[in-house]
Amino acid sequence: MPPALPTAPPAALPPGLPPLPDLSALNAADLAGFVQQLAGIYEHSPWIAERAWAQRPTGGYSSLAALKVALAAVVREASEAEQLGLIRAHPELAGKAMVARTLTAESTNEQTTSGLTHCSPEEFATLQRLNADYNARFGWPFILAVRGPRGDGLTRQQIIDTFARRLGGTPAFERAECLRNIHRIAEIRLNDRFGFDPVLGRQVWDCAERLARRPDGRWVSDPGFAEAGQLTVTYGTAAHQACQQQLLLWMHECGFDEVRIDAVGNVVGLYRGEDPTAPRLLTGSHFDTVRNGGRYDGRLGIFVPLVAVRALWQAGRRLPFDLEVVAFAEEEGQRFAATFLGSSALTGQFNPAWLTQTDAQGIPLAQAMREVGLPGTMAAIAAEARDPTRYRGFVEVHIEQGPVLNQLDLPLGVVSAINGSRRFTGEVLGTACHAGTTPMDRRHDAALAVAELALAVEARARRTPEAVGTVGILEVPGGSINVVPGRCRFSLDLRAPQNSARDAMVDEAMAQLRTICERRGVSFQLTETMSAAAAPSDGALQAHWAAAVQALGLPAFTLPSGAGHDAMKLHEVMPQAMLFVRGGNAGISHNPLETVTADDGDLAVRAFLQLLARLATS
Template identity: 70%
Template sequence: MNPVPTLTLAQLATRDAAGFVAALDGIYEHSPWIAERAFARRPAGGHTSLAGLKQALAEVVRTATLDEQLGLIRAHPELAGKAMVDHSLTAESSNEQSKAGLTHCTPEEFKQLQQLNVDYNARFGWPFILAVRGPRGLGLSRQQIIDTFARRLLGHPEVERAECLRNIHRIAEIRLNDRFGVRPALGEQVWDWAESLARFSDPGFAEQGQLTVTYLTEAHRATAAQLMTWMRQCGFDEVALDAVGNVVGVYHGDAPDAPRLLTGSHYDTVRNGGKYDGRLGILVPMACVRELHQQGRRLPCGIEVIGFAEEEGQRYGATFLGSSALTGHFDPAWLDQRDTDGISMRDAMLQAGLPGTMAAIEALRRDPSRYLGFVEVHIEQGPVLTELDLPLGIVTSINGSVRYVGEVRGLASHAGTTPMDRRRDAAAAVAELILFVEQRAAAIPDAVGTVGQLQVPAGSINVIPGRCLFSLDLRATTNEARDQLDQEVRSALEAIAERRGVSVQLQRTMSVAAAPSAAAWQLRWEAAVQSLGLPVHRMPSGAGHDAMKLHEVMPQAMLFQRGLNLGISHNPLESVTTDDTELCVQAFLALLEGLSTP
């Protein structure tokens, strides 16, 4: 059931400045200046959506002075602190700490929290802020609160200050939901689905409470079966498992042969990964189909949702396996690849009840003329949206990338007896390369460069490194920018090697073209976001996605959803709120609605 509303946007629009501030009293703890400034900046006629109001309030805080931001943080009480003990919390804070069970701490838990409060205040000079009702709104467990407290105690002060403000916005969001009688039911459904799917995990990880689902394992097959069950419950007309293990759900349009919109993402995970990478892009359109089915509605186009069986390349040396089958680019050599247990991909397919033949796989190729295009929803996997206090972002392009593995050879010699001007230090050469990559990539718009692996074989504390192994990952929004960065980095490496008297071997291991969003589909996403009363933020995708494979045969465009915990992904801390997910579903529904009108 939805909370009982005590306020509506229509009522708020009629209030003068004093009435506006009074109506939002208690949303931000002891800080009426936020509502005052939001009133001064509000659009003519007032805010058209609660999401727009939330974003406007967050923008006031984001543009406030450092002293004002610190004042807002310090206006909040400690968790399980003196104010809770002597019952002097505001009604809102008392309700939240009670829902998280902080009023029923064991003596040991209370002692832990008190010590954490002392240590945190000593380190940062302000109270620890956590939205204890959590991403689902039902309340975090006391152990989750303690674990988060301990983790964030180790953070950098600037990072932690920003994280406190984000948690304050989440607290305010939940309070606004209660006041306006709003419940993000669609977001809750997607969140619950994702939570339920996470119970399937590969052996060795499941026992440690970690999520790992690699291609065609028992956990992978169980995940696929669960998705198929839910798709049938949602009202899909056709649900099937194809020859590579993709889960395929079709919701017909007005006519069964109507052209289709293709969408989806992957359901495999990295090792010890998160619950939303890939899976969000399957569950969000599933929720949309469920809505259409419950309303008895059909669109002029059909909707085909694909849960791609593999994208991460964790079990075999093949990435985008699921989407490659749809584009006709499945490499036959993949079938003979073997995992660490010596099981070939072909045998794994046969064990899973799949045909394991190229004939069956080639039959999966889609005819692009039957499709309007491909759209994908994905968790951002980065910090941009969360730093801007924006729930959604429009992807302009998926970065093209090139990867290398390399080795620099110098001369291993005694660290004490070799003068500095006579050294051939392989590691120092790579260190210089790292700094060049960092500086040059930063100078090219929307380009990134990373040396992620670094190894000195047989290294010793008193020996100058004679060998250094390294990796190199270069990405940019266009092939031209990627190639420019690539050429400059390789030229710099040659110059470094020449000057330092070392030799270099460099092997290219991957080259992927950039995938710019189709203009028409990007505009549809932008219109969908604007319809929610939110500003449009355009951004590139630095990570690869199934959409970049579909880009090879049909127009594509992506929508990003903000992640929690600094936007971290491929990590157990990967998380989203039900409110952001509600907006994501609503944006997808708005995009579909746009397809149903001329």
């Protein structure tokens, strides 16, 4: 990964924000006092506090967030035996220690908060069976932060469901997941110990829940998915309109001066600054989802600036420039083949041909627009194009959608670039023949040719820093167990932070495919379906993000984005830079398990406010 960017002093934040804890007494303590103040944070493991004291920076830990990261780093750098000892120091959920009332005070509070002390006989029996099965499989107790991502407790059913799901994991993954949950337990205990409530992050978390489910429990989701309890919001549906109306309401409640739905369905809010002639700052992300997706992909980048504007408005503070927040109506390409409909309208690159594209029911995009009250004309859409000279740039907050921050126990990351990508679909043609009677040296196996290509792509991507290569589709039409594959369809997806690195991977993959096919006596067809240029972050905006993160006491770790974002479209007309927020459940995204904690959401809002404060003085 690229090195961290230069440090910068904290910038002023709006008055009235929830205060951060005072760590002066902890920082002034000697070893014994330091360990005593952190007693019980990590179950029966004073060695963690001892090492954190020995490694404390000059002047002590600058923030509670810095302390949390340091404690997690001690555990990450410990030996495997020490890590397993820490895991085994924790009690089983609803286990013998709970029944015997020998839990620590902290564990008693946590298991009580989630109602584990009031299990029904059936729930208790289920947990006992799961405990036994888990211990038999892994050799250590199941660890779950039962107070959950918001901090106020998971339900017993959520605990049981998570327990059952994680029984299928590998030992290496499950050991890491136990440690991650131990860090979350420690985070909540530190909050309690030092009197910190991540209220800004709770607001973000609550927005995500409310935009996904109504107060009565019904899902704000497309037909068929809502009934199945799955989140799916595609362009122009009733669920999509419900999200628009909710976002409009929230923008009004957060103090925006102007709020509207534009010609493509974006929800646009403007928080006016002191100087109407100053270049604006643009931010936001998308609120549509993939099918059966998560609550945070895209949407987090709307909620964070909404909560930040609310804090500014409540404090009576105006920025020197206008802040424009856009909830983009479409980014995922789920209903219509075109993607980035929302951000393309702002960049002036909305393709007129998209209006005639049809969905699975044969409805053209223009008709779908008119059915929800939008003009559905190029003239109206073209009028939404922004003049780049009136903007300082575009910034976007986004869930990482990957495991890097999660594995490093870091809540925030500064994005260095959005990877450029090229995608292909292809087919290899060999000879279908009898699997029993055709000797191995007489075969022309189409599937093995693609399999060999997939391994070559994997090896090549591993040699290129921060690049990835994927053969996501490998399909044998009409395949049979006793037939050598004569055809194999496949896809190829190559991504890298620089176009040159991406294109070099493409060239080598093409050469490998030709060589493999010639050697195996098969032919191939290959069609490029998409090419997206890399979008390096603007140096100045990236440095401001780095300084904003460091002002919170966190390292400004940088990483590229392998996924595409609205920021890569805005990059075509103005400077852009992104901030990543750690995702829970090993960083999974495009999945119902996608999640962030209230604490990480709180840090994201504070980082966004720090960014605004820095831009206000630069």
